[in-house]
Amino acid sequence: MVKPYQHLLDTEFLSKEEMQSLLSRARFFEEHHEEGTNMFQNRFVANLFFEPSTRTRFSFEVAEKRLGLNVLNFSEEVSSTTKGETMYDTVKLLSSIGVETVVIRHRDEKLIAELAKQDTGCTFINAGAGSWAHPTQALLDLYTIQQQFGDEIRGLRVAIIGDLKHSRVVRSNIWSLQKFGAEVVVSGPPMMRDAEIEKQAPYVEFEEAIRSSDVVMLLRVQLERHEQNLFEGSEAYLQSYGMTQERFAQMKSHAILMHPAPMNRGVEIADEVVEHPRSKIFTQMYNGVWTRMAVLERAYVERGGH
Amino acid sequence: MVKPYQHLLDTEFLSKEEMQSLLSRARFFEEHHEEGTNMFQNRFVANLFFEPSTRTRFSFEVAEKRLGLNVLNFSEEVSSTTKGETMYDTVKLLSSIGVETVVIRHRDEKLIAELAKQDTGCTFINAGAGSWAHPTQALLDLYTIQQQFGDEIRGLRVAIIGDLKHSRVVRSNIWSLQKFGAEVVVSGPPMMRDAEIEKQAPYVEFEEAIRSSDVVMLLRVQLERHEQNLFEGSEAYLQSYGMTQERFAQMKSHAILMHPAPMNRGVEIADEVVEHPRSKIFTQMYNGVWTRMAVLERAYVERGGH
Amino acid sequence: MVKPYQHLLDTEFLSKEEMQSLLSRARFFEEHHEEGTNMFQNRFVANLFFEPSTRTRFSFEVAEKRLGLNVLNFSEEVSSTTKGETMYDTVKLLSSIGVETVVIRHRDEKLIAELAKQDTGCTFINAGAGSWAHPTQALLDLYTIQQQFGDEIRGLRVAIIGDLKHSRVVRSNIWSLQKFGAEVVVSGPPMMRDAEIEKQAPYVEFEEAIRSSDVVMLLRVQLERHEQNLFEGSEAYLQSYGMTQERFAQMKSHAILMHPAPMNRGVEIADEVVEHPRSKIFTQMYNGVWTRMAVLERAYVERGGH
Incomplete structure (x- = not known):
């Protein structure tokens, strides 16, 4: 049958x-x-x-x-x-x-x-x-988080940060993480906010999201999709909203960094943190x-x- | 050896x-x-x-x-x-x-x-x-016809209808079907007739071809290949020379419909007949x-x- | 380990x-x-x-x-x-x-x-x-030469002829052949000479290179890469610098012809010699x-x- x-x-x-x-x-x-x-x-x-x-x-x-x-x-x-x-x-x-x-x-x-x-x-x-x-990205992300924190991820705070408007992974991750009891928050530049997504997960101020989360999940920035040239080049974006070494140092000492890839090195993420032991980017792959x-x-x- | x-x-x-x-x-x-x-x-x-x-x-x-x-x-x-x-x-x-x-x-x-x-x-x-x-299209067509009518297809009338000028399957099908004793006729819009092909198989008036045949084999219309915009859109083609539900109803009660695909739904074939039990289009595939x-x-x- | x-x-x-x-x-x-x-x-x-x-x-x-x-x-x-x-x-x-x-x-x-x-x-x-x-082209070339002349190819003269400036196989072949003790010379049209390559292997006049070598290795001519239209068409190139039947006849009686392919028939090589028994082009493949x-x-x- x-x-x-x-x-x-x-x-x-x-x-x-x-x-x-x-x-x-x-x-x-x-x-x-x-x-x-x-x-x-x-x-x-x-x-x-x-x-x-x-x-x-x-x-x-x-x-x-x-x-x-x-x-x-x-x-x-x-x-x-x-x-x-x-x-x-x-x-x-x-x-x-x-x-x-x-x-x-x-x-x-x-x-x-x-x-x-x-x-x-x-x-x-x-x-x-x-x-x-x-959805398979969300599942592999969930798998990666469980690998790090154990099957019970209830109560973990996961911050999804970046280009909320144009990412295909945000919604899929919110659905799966919330079903497992994680607290999902979103953050990113004001012009990349998305009202519909913020009905599902609250927006938290950028630096606060980084400091307070157990998992920081960066999104690819698709600068070319934005109507205006909002930043003067990628360096400006990195300094304002990217994962610099300084911001990485502000993450909780056990927190992990994730990114669905492909990455824009030097835009949403600094070269130096990509392969840090607490960056799980290649582990995700x-x-x-x-x-x-x-x-x-x-x-x-x-x-x-x- | x-x-x-x-x-x-x-x-x-x-x-x-x-x-x-x-x-x-x-x-x-x-x-x-x-x-x-x-x-x-x-x-x-x-x-x-x-x-x-x-x-x-x-x-x-x-x-x-x-x-x-x-x-x-x-x-x-x-x-x-x-x-x-x-x-x-x-x-x-x-x-x-x-x-x-x-x-x-x-x-x-x-x-x-x-x-x-x-x-x-x-x-x-x-x-x-x-x-x-x-030729492999002609062989699979022959296989499909035998599946329906038995190995001996001598005396069956097969009508090949449509864009005779630009189809790669017409000649291959005429050769194979005639060797098996089928009576092959061709039909289609006047501007799509092909004198060479009609030396191999007689042209029969369109509605007559549909009513009199055991197998109706439609061809893909490649409107873009025609020099003039002969019809005002695909709907006009469908009404004049396509397989509408009305024309399908005029086919013999045992007759089958075939098409080598890809189909232009709404041009040479109406949506409603594509998956009729006597349409063998997906069976051909x-x-x-x-x-x-x-x-x-x-x-x-x-x-x-x- | x-x-x-x-x-x-x-x-x-x-x-x-x-x-x-x-x-x-x-x-x-x-x-x-x-x-x-x-x-x-x-x-x-x-x-x-x-x-x-x-x-x-x-x-x-x-x-x-x-x-x-x-x-x-x-x-x-x-x-x-x-x-x-x-x-x-x-x-x-x-x-x-x-x-x-x-x-x-x-x-x-x-x-x-x-x-x-x-x-x-x-x-x-x-x-x-x-x-x-x-390098894999150089290795298969070496394999082909050994197949013809035996493992010990010391002392063989190999002439690499043609578009020295734009070929990716010249350097790789010089390194491998010289390590095996072959004498490598290069030749070709004056405007396709390359000073760096000639530091590794001496330039020999074209007809002399053909007559004196055990292996004649032609290179693909990439006429489109040259700044000027140096020859009036491919026939002119063939006559001046290509492997014509006449030039092939001047090769040593045991010498073999090679080409890394794809060939420009009628440019660097005449149709008639491509499949001569002493042409090893398809053997190389x-x-x-x-x-x-x-x-x-x-x-x-x-x-x-x-």
């Missing part, structure tokens, strides 16, 4: 228990590097990246190949006018030729959720939906593989045997 | 017996999903797509990986001025590094046939030659994998052991 | 013994096609090609897959302004997600050497550094796979067990 498809659309739609179960499997894969291998041989996955992304695509591809999946890659930057209708046919084609799970990144925030409502035969994994959601293996495993297991 | 290479250039050069043999193997692969797997491990195939094609490339890639082949992908849109001479060197390179079969799509109609005449060491599979030929596995198997088996 | 990474930066940094050891392994792989297969299963390699290169990328990809490696491909032409800093983060990401060896081609001559100095966790293989170096397998094997073996 085939169970209903268990898409991964966003952390909003996962219970704490479901997330904990995924993280447990991620830990299993991390601790037994060879175990997953060949779990789903002769089965197919497609990576459809309609926005450029070397990092996330490679992380998924490693996870997929570790599970023994056959991988089809498609990368193309498309205009936002590409019709959902066309995507439906593309995805039905993939299903017809034997693809079971489709990993998608697309600038259209609603596209993946719309596809998931339809009878396409595919399980969807959201690898980045516009500026809206990036490492953890991404195990987390995505867990998400993929769930997709294939839920579909039933081959 | 190595047999001479058995390229797949077009259905024109395959006997009915050869095609039936390929379709039998396709059926075998469909009925035994796991059988082909790893048949040709440690051997290499290259997909050279000089025109964009997600669908056909993915269909071949799934077929190749199901057979255990190692796949090299190359996709690049090239100008028509790329010299055949250069292609010869490219293909000799591939042969030199161990590639045995090359799947090619190219806008130059004669390129693949010319390569096949030379001593390159490669077996060629035509994955689309300009507006001229697309499904069948493409097994058919291409058969074609690839033939290429490797004919080359002898590794 | 993990040994220090043994990058392949250039033949300049390999001793004769190291090179001979690589060539011995290449011969082993050539003689036992199936032996290498699956040697490094469940391990990952990334091909980062920042300059277009179908040939070299495919040659590496075949070598990698023959060794059982999981392959991640990235190809993108980038502007020269891409920061090394960014590359460091990219490569750290790759290391974090499990990539052990990175095969890079980049127009920045110094990039790979700079990356190799840093603590990235990756072993680097230079697949082409600007106009500076292309064939040998490239075994040589690159040896280089990759060294990278993985040196890193220790998985």
